[in-house]
Amino acid sequence: MxxxxxxxxxxxxxxxxxxxxxxxxxxxxxxxxxxxxxxxxxxxxxxxxxxxxxxxxxxxxxxxxxxxxxxxxxxxxxxxxxxxxxxxxxxxxxxxxxxxxxxxxxxxxxxxxxxxxxxxxxxxxxxxxxxxxxxxxxxxxxxxxxxxxxxxxxxxxxxxxxxxxxxxKARQKSEAIVRALLVASSAIAILTTLGIVVSVLFESIQFFKSVSPAEFMFGTQWSPQTAMRSDQVGGSGSFGAVPLFAGTMLITFIAMLLAVPVGLMIAIYLSQYASTKLRSFAKPMLEVLAGIPTVVYGFFAALTVAPVIRNLGESFGLSVASESALAAGLVMGTMIIPFVSSLSEDAISAVPNALKEASLGMGATKSETVVKVLLPAALPGIVGAILLAISRAIGETMIVVMAAGMAANLTANPLDSVTTVTVQIVTLLTGDQEFDSPKTLAAFALGLMLFITTLGLNILALKVVRKYREQYD
Amino acid sequence: MNTIDIKQNEPSQVELNQVELTQTVGNIYADDAKMSIRNANVHYGDKQAIHNVSLDLAKNQVTALIGPSGCGKSTFLRCLNRMNDTIDICRVTGQLMLDGEDIYAKELDPVLLRARVGMVFQKPNPFPKSIYDNVAYGARIHGLTNNKTELDEIVETSLQKAGLFNEVKDRLKDPGTGLSGGQQQRLCIARTIAVSPEVILMDEPASALDPIATAIIEELIDELKEKYTIAIVTHSMQQAARVSQHTAYFHMGKLVEMGKTEDIFTRPSHKLTENYITGRFG
Known part of the structure; x- marks a missing residue:
């Protein structure tokens, strides 16, 4: 059997x-x-x-x-x-x-x-x-x-x-069993998270045995090619993660520069100005934007946006790399718009109608009401939405792989090609690799850093939301 | 009211609904009208909420709008400063005049109208800002002053008129939401009078308050009528009797009877009014 x-x-x-x-x-x-x-x-x-x-x-x-x-x-x-x-x-x-x-x-x-x-x-x-x-x-x-x-x-x-x-007492006993089952299910979720952290942590410790944490965190050179055999002529292997994090921040910053204002304005329009009919049509359409696979955004960035930016830059006499942080950031920003707009709209709509009426009833215009009453009252929700969008942008991989390039340049120029943490993790781990060289282990150290960053942002978002949650009502 | 009473009322309810309301009884006219409404009709989509209501709001007096739940008195009140504009499906027709000026005229800006006809809502709704900023809000958006000392003065006099100044003068920077319910409602009144309106509309301003806070608000309303024309919607007939000079009784979207408050409460002319104020339904 x-x-x-x-x-x-x-x-x-x-x-x-x-x-x-x-x-x-x-x-x-x-x-x-x-x-x-x-x-x-x-x-x-x-x-x-x-x-x-x-x-x-x-x-x-x-x-x-x-x-x-x-x-x-x-x-x-x-x-x-x-x-x-x-x-x-x-x-x-x-x-x-x-x-x-x-x-x-x-x-x-x-x-x-x-x-x-x-x-x-x-x-x-x-x-x-x-x-x-x-x-x-x-x-x-x-x-x-x-x-x-x-x-x-x-x-x-x-x-x-x-x-x-x-x-x-059959009922009490079966209730106790059900409760134990529920506890076990939630324990599985928590244990999985812990397991991921621990496994990444141990690999990172392995990595930090061969590369000092100080070099990793403050070094400005990233070239992870190491010789696989002692007689091989390979890269010396330098593991300064600063250019990667700088690249990540640059692209995230560009993405937010696009997504936050556009997303907020969409949220304001949909919640305050649009008719019910339009809203019921436009909101799902916007959310479709979030459902497009990121690989597809990647094509779009690499094949459509990047050339346009390069041509545009060249017509102004600027030299633009064929894969630029700007192209990746803009497309990533587009991808993130629905996150910002949808969550912000929820936050704005959740502001009690009484506050809105109080402002309108005193002769404030719609836009004055939005700026002076609704946005301040919805701020915690909006900040939460933005922080969530940032974590999403930091963790995003495919768009950057396709549109921003692989070169670990330490630059603040959005027209240059840069690389991000996630892209490097992908390149370090794809292909035939042995899992005991610093090159592959570096991926885990990067993953750990990334995890800590997004975790920190999430905690911050929760704190902000909790702090201001009771402001009205 | 116990169940037996309701049963006894049933036949009279049928009879009441059959009462033909061709016109309002009593006197809808005021000698010195601040606002005059003639043949106002309000539709929510296909449903008509207000039928042909005509009345005057006498200047510097309090007019109470009473009637059972869902009779349209709040809807009517919200027409007077065009708050119903914010509801997509709401349509208002008829002549609604403020000082002889049609407030639904195309060229009239509802934003300016609302500065002249202020509103106090049922539930105290201070902004989640400081007490000072709550009162200064209207003055700031209307650009009444650019000067800090003048703004301070507006805030102080408004709070004084609302009878709140002495209670909050040491904590003007504290959030307005931290006040008690009655104080919050007076803060909302202070906020409304800070923009110097001519008319103040009050939509059950004391229904969320305890009896003591209610008494303070009623006293305040009595003082405010020296300067402002006031229309107040209330569920409490005692309150209407205490604070108002004129009373309008609404029933199912129609204005049944209007007149001097003492007349309405002592000698109602219409059967419906009588039934309502004697507590037979409502």
Whole structure:
């Protein structure tokens, strides 16, 4: 019986135990006409029984599945001859892989076994022997798993049902289980975040063993090419991240320069001036802008905007790089407009109508009302929107890869080509790489820095919003 | 009112709705009218909210608009300074005159009108700014003064007229939202009179306040009528009787009866008015 079949069996058993628990509770009460004597509804008994049947068995199944391979491998290793056990870890891994593929297909195995026997190849015969052992172990594991899971399911139901009485608190117990499940789900989300941070952190520590943090954080030279072999002529490898962060900031700044005013004006127009009909059409259209894949924005930046900017610059006698920070920043700004406009519009619309009427009722014009009453009152929401947009801009990759270039120039000139943190992470990690050179590890250090930056911005945004939230009302 | 009373009222309700309202009873005219409204109709989309209402607001007097919920009295009040313009589907027709000038005339700027006809709302709605900035708001947007001392003076006299100055004079920089409900409402009144309006519209200004704060506001309204013409919508008949000189009774978008307050409350001419002020429905 394989795992999916076992899973289906377990689900059927759970459904059955719902019915069983329900009937059993009625029996305890002395028939359906006496069900009022129970402190909880029969359905609640059924629900508890189903949970008690399914959950422990399911958890056992999960643990078993994750530990299974490891245990089987250990057992297999002990049966192997000493010369193979003493192989290096890489060769041993290859050997195990061989055995696994042999064990997984029976026909070729039989075929090859015949060949091996004919040729008297001791090594090959050893492998077949091991493959047979592995098959046997796998078979045993399946039986053990099936038996264990089903026994646990049945035994826990029996133990539970024997405890049923008129005053048994089935409802409270099933509520407690539901609560535990909810807690477990939120724990998974938190643990995943922690896991990401820890894994990035450890790789970064590896990196900082070969490159000093001071050089990384304050160095102005970025050329991560290192020699892979000692006799190779390669780059010396300098890891100053300042140009990357400067490039990121420059592009983000240009993007915000476009997105904040335009987004805010859209928000004001939609919330205060546009008719309901227009708003119901325009708002979803704007949000479509946020749904366009960033790669597509990247094409647009590289093939349409960048040449236009270059031609325009040249007509003014300026030299513009074919991939410029300006092009990437403008397109990124366009992408971010809906973030700013949509969230700001929500914030402006959330300002109590009473404030707006108070201002209008005193003879303020619409624009005076917007500037003097609505915007100040909606400020926390607007700041939150802007900070969210900034985090989005900092983390954005595809547009910059395609439109801003790869050259790590430390410049404030938006017409130059610059590169960003995310672009460098992509270039460091694409292609065949070994994961122990400073070059690849640098990606993790950059990722960590980026994570800290966006995390800081998010915390700041939350703080700002919380501080001013109660200003009106 | 208990359930038995309501049941007893049912036949009279039917009868009341059948009362034909061809014209308003009582006296809608004032000797010295600040505002004159003739044949005002208000539509929200297809629904008519106000039917052919005509009345005068007497200068330097308080006119109370009373009536059951949904009778259109607030809607009518909001027509008087064109606050209904902010609602897309709202359409106002008829003649609405301020000092003989049609306030719905094409060339008339609603922004200037609202400076002349101020409004105080049901729920105190100070801006989330300081007390000083709340009162100075109107003076600043209308450019009444560029001078700091003059602005200080406007703020002080407005707060004094609203009877709030002594309570807040040491904390003018504190946020207006930190005041108590009654103080907030007086702050809103101070803010309204800071732009020197001629008419003040009040939409149930005391309905969100406790009895003591209400009494203070009512006293204030009585003082304010020396300088301003006031129209007040209220749910409380006692309040209407206490503060107003004229009372207009609205029922289902129509003006049923209007006259001197003491007449309306002692000798109502119309059956509907009588039923309302004796508490038989509302």
């Amino acid at each position: 394989n795992t999916s079949l076992l899973f289906i069996a377990l689900i059927s058993l759970t459904l059955f135990s719902y019915w069983f628990g329900l009937k059993r509770s009625l029996k305890v009460a002395g028939g359906a006409e006496h069900k009022k004597d129970l402190t909880c509804l029969p359905e609640q008994f059924g629900l508890l029984t189903a949970m008690v049947c399914g959950l422990p068995a399911l958890i056992t199944l999960l643990i078993f599945n994750s530990a299974e391979q490891l245990v089987i491998e250990q057992l297999l290793t002990t049966t192997l001859p000493a010369n193979i056990q003493s192989l290096s870890s890489i060769d041993f891994g290859l050997y195990l892989n061989n055995i696994r593929s042999l064990a997984s297909s029976e026909t070729t195995q039989a075929l090859l076994q015949g060949v091996a026997a004919q040729q008297n190849d001791i090594a090959l015969q050893g492998q077949f022997q091991a493959a047979l052992t592995l098959q046997e172990l796998n078979q045993q594991a399946v039986w053990l798993k099936t038996g264990l899971v089903l026994i646990i399911a049945v035994v826990s139901v029996i133990v539970l049902v024997r405890k049923f009485s008129l005053t048994y």
